[in-house]
Amino acid sequence: MAKPHGIKTSNRVRNVLCALVVSMAVILLFLLSSVFWIDNNETFVTVHIASCLIALAITGYLVFFLVKFHKGIDLINYNANLLAKGSLNISDILSSKTKGLETLCIAFNDMKSNLLSFTELTKTNIVVISDAIDKVSKSVNNSYKGNEQIAASMSNVADKAHEQLKIVKDTLDSIYNVNERVVSIEASLANIENLVNCMVDSTNLGSKNLDDYYSQMNVIANNLTSTSGFIDNLNSELKEIHQLGELIINITDQLKMLAFNASIESARAGASGKGFSVVAAEMTNLSDHTRQSITKIKTLLSNVSESSDNVKNSITSCIESYDISRELFSTIKDSFYKIKENADILSADTKKVYSEASVISQSTHEAEEKGQNLFNTSNKISSETQEVAAVTQEELAGAETINNNISSLKNMLSGIERLVRRFKTAVVPVEAVSKKKLKIIFLSPLDHEFWVGVRQGVLYAQKELAAKNTEIEYIGFTQSNTGERIAETFAEYLDKGCDGIVCPGFTLELVPLIDRASQKNIPVMLFNCDLPVPSKKTAYFGPNINEAGTLAAEFMIKALNGKGNVAIFRGSLAISVHKARTEKIKERLKKLSKIKIVEEMEASDNHDVLYNAVKGYLSKNPNVDGIFTTGGGITGAAKAIKELNLVGKTKIVCFDFDKEIFECIKEDIIYAAIGQDPFGQGHDPIIYLYNYLAANEKPESDIIWTRTDVVDKHNVNDLI
Template identity: 25%
Template sequence: MDLKGLQSKFYIAIILSFFIFVPMVLSAFYVESLAILIGILFFGSALFFIVLYMTLKSMLKPMIQMEKATNEVASGNLSFDESGEMGELSQSFDQMVSSIHQLIQKTNGLSDEVTISSDELSLVIKEIRDISDRVTDSIRQISNGSISQTEQAKESLGAMVNLQETISEVSEKVLNLSNVASNASEEAEDGKGYIDQNIDQMAMINESVHKLAKFIEKLNSQTSEIDNIIEVITNISKQTNLLALNASIEAARAGDHGKGFMVVADEVKKLADESEQSANQISSIIHEVNENALQAVDYTKVLTAETDKGTSVANDTSKKLLNIIDSIQHISSEFNTLYELSNTISNHSTNVSELMNQTIQISEENTIEVETVAASSEENLASMEQMQEMSDRLNRHAKDLRLYVSQFDRTKQFKLGLSLPTAYHGWMGALVETTKKETLKHEHMDTLFLTSKNASEQHRDMREFLDADVDAVVILPHDDSVTPLVEEAYSKGIDVLILDRDLNTSKYTVYLGGDNEETGRGSAEVLVDTLKQEKGEVNGRIIEIKGVQAPISDIRRKGFINMIEKYPGIELVASEFGDFDREKAYKVTKRLLKEHHDAEFVYSHDDDMTMGIVRAIRDLGKENEVRILSCAGMKDVYKMIKNHERPKILVSVTYSPTMGATAVDFMTKYLEKKELVGNWTKIDDKKYIIPGIKVTERNIEKHYDPNAKW
């Protein structure tokens, strides 16, 4: 029956009531018997109430059915089929319920998208905040540097003014020195004239001495000749004296006849004696003259040597004076040049002072602008914090909406709570994306897909799952702190699949993850093989960047350590957590490489951290010194391996980013009691492993996909 039928019944009831009450009213005027009147009134009233009852019953029945259907909808049951007497109203109600059901399905999907998107937005805002923090710090440093630069410029300007004054003093002194040098040059020229005159006089003296020496030598020669003559005279006087003696003897023999000849002989003898005496005196005098002449010759030789020496010294003095004059003239020229340069420097320093004044002015203006930018940056940072808070509220409201709306959908066979860390890039971003796509394939499963930025948010999400009475939970823990909630869920009969990061408890249904021990061992094996090939011996220094404080990091480290412990030459010099965060890995690695400058390798627990490690190595200029061992199988890392980029990444052990989708598939089969067959290896009833592959330069072509999203 539709609304028009109800309306017809209502009109018929009114007409019947009219035909019942009109006769009753008329009978009151025409029937005289009170008993008959009472009977008519009683019969009419009874008939009226019977018609009214039947009419109301036929009208209220579909209303009751409507109330029942509305209560079902209110309780969240949208799967019933209500038809029958409601007719078109029932069809309209069914259409409304169907529309509500579709709306709920869309709302579920949209709330899931909003939840994930708001989580991703919150993460993006956090990264932008981090960048803004760094930018703000840089701006503050620039501002401080600008202020410092301004102060230094002012100090430099003061120093430049002092320099100008000093240059002026130097210029003045250089000019004085130039004048002194010019005067010295003139006086040196005058001194050279005197020396030239002295040289001429010395030459004349030398010439006179030479003439005198020749004259004395000639005189000495003449005295020698005189001495020879005197010797002849002496010999003659001796002969004459002998002849006189002989004449006297002959005169004595002659007697008287010889007396006259005797007298002559005596006189001759006297002359001969006198001549001999005179000759002896002359010889004595000549001998003295000769000796004096010889001494004079010696003296003239000494004088000649001294005059020659004096002339040589005078010539040397003249030459040196000429050199001194040339040097003084050169110094004078250099002083003139220095004076010109000092003037030029003074002019330039004046220009520099003007430029420095302009620089100070610009620097002060820049400081004001930088401070303005810094203030704007801080305001922007505050806005980002507000956006962060708004995004967090949106995420919380979206999660609440998703949990609330799920109460109205009872068409699904199972309800699954899915908790993953928030991410929009890297390995974890790929995990979230592929997991979301997998949930859409299972239409009979109502999946409450919640992502969380930290452990405290994941705690709230787990509590929501418990309150929503989910049949199963798939959780990738942030850390061990979620263990009590996992144990509580398991104790309530909720199947719990722990994904990737194992917890220190046995109260869970199953663990599914990559082979973390093989991941560490595989990296160590590649390290050992590389060292053997390059050095012929296994030794090296390694820094380890771990993931988070959870069993996953312990297991990866165990596989790596167990392998390298076989080789004492390999030394692990440092090990710190990077929290699977690219930025933190960058900061930690940069600090550790500075502390351990001789480190040769970095072992990274995750490819996303590896990209931060790469940046740290490049910042320090160690691209050719440090190499990386990594894992996860991220496209950016594969690309570096393929292109032989520096720093060199020796290996990336695959760690499937689709394991979230694998976990959804596994739990679906588990709940449906189907055979547990998939891309996993069973270790025991509670542990399933997804094997990894060592990807190096040798097999990179098989694994690198340039079109991959992760």
């Protein structure tokens, strides 16, 4: 990286030595000529005068070179002394101020930058490692306590696991017995279901037979009723026959009387009446026989009538009995149908119970299998619990070892901190511990890697002041309108109460707020950007904006070899940092007639805005040789140059840098980036405030400059 500069320096030193030799040779010739040429020779006088003039010119050049050379040596020596004392917070040495010592200058800057980077990275890592150690320590302590509790509990767990194993075994045996009983019940239910089915079939058949029997009984009852009617008719007819017999008897009595009269008349008639006498006798016989027959018939009719009455009475009794039986049989039939219905319900319920019993049997079987698995698992848990207990004991021993290692790591970290303190890269907090609890508010943007570096400085300050009764509250803003939001938050904390505030001076809205803070005896430190008007701030800590603007112009002059067209893409002039940088760039470049500012445009601080502005302008004006950007969005300008194939032709000089900027420097898109110590801007204002609040130690000045760093192609590889 430094080889070309080494060659250049060697050539210059060789040239100086050659000039000295020639000068000494001329002087020697002059002296010799003075000895051998005593006469007033005109040739000698001419040579003598020429030699003197050459010697004077060479001597003047040598004197000028040696003065510049010694100034460069003094500058490097001065910075080397500061470096030897541990003061790393110094700006880079410009190679233009160390003619003939460029390689040494670059090497010194690289060494200082590397030490600074190492120290600040170490501080950042100290914060990270310290936080990690604290978290690990807390975690290990919690783990240790947890393992102790686990170890204490594992014995009980092992006993409980053994008891659980026994309970599971007993439960498994019970499930096995239940399963056997369920199987038996299932078989019994199957038999009951068969019996119930048979009973249902029988009740169905019985119901049918009862219906048939009931029908037959109704037929018999109807027949008996018909027979009773027939007998009634028979009795009526018998009565009529009996009445007819009475009539015949009366007739026979009359015949007999007639026969008697006839016999009397025949006796009177005598012989002529013998025929009548015979007729009368026959009629008397007929009447007697008829009477006898009718009497027998009446007797028979009386017997038949009496028998008929008995039959009727029997039939009536049968009918009454049948009516009673029919009612009773109807009740029996209803009962039988109820039995049939209940039998059907019983059959359905039996089937349902049998189905449920099957399900229970299957579930019991599954429970038995799962119980067996549970028994196996419990047995495994019981054995593994012993292993866990042993492992827990090992964990306790391991945690003890980790605790010892953490203690060693803390001691090592303390040693690193003591070593880092030897390098004075920042202001140091006073030894005094604040008697009251202090709260310092730090307000900052957080939308760029630069502000991430600021936050790392804040975190280191937090660690330094953690044991000094001080709380640092960092509030980062990732959205737009940062100045307005910082002012709003500033006002909120004035109302909430705090002991000190640190913020960038982005907006004039802070001026009345700082006045209010002063009235409440709350000191305010500004960083990164000072207010353009007077205020009651305690101090400003940040970059020397004027110096940075001039330095940016110097690097552009070097990039363009002192001639070309440049454009300035700046941020709002309402923000003092953009205004100061722009003015100093213009002020320096106006002194050079061969460098012309062809454009000044407000388009910085946003990647897309700057990309569109640069691409649009360069598309119409490709003859621009250099571009200044005074704020963020730098990669947008780099992207535009790359897309327009202007890499190596149009150089960029910017402010602030990050990893993306480093890559653009390597690609020769960005020539140089001017840095401003983000870590220190996050750290030092807090420490200044603490020293003021805890020990009434005011800052050495109301304006404190940070160091200025420059990254270009000569040192970019050391930072990636």
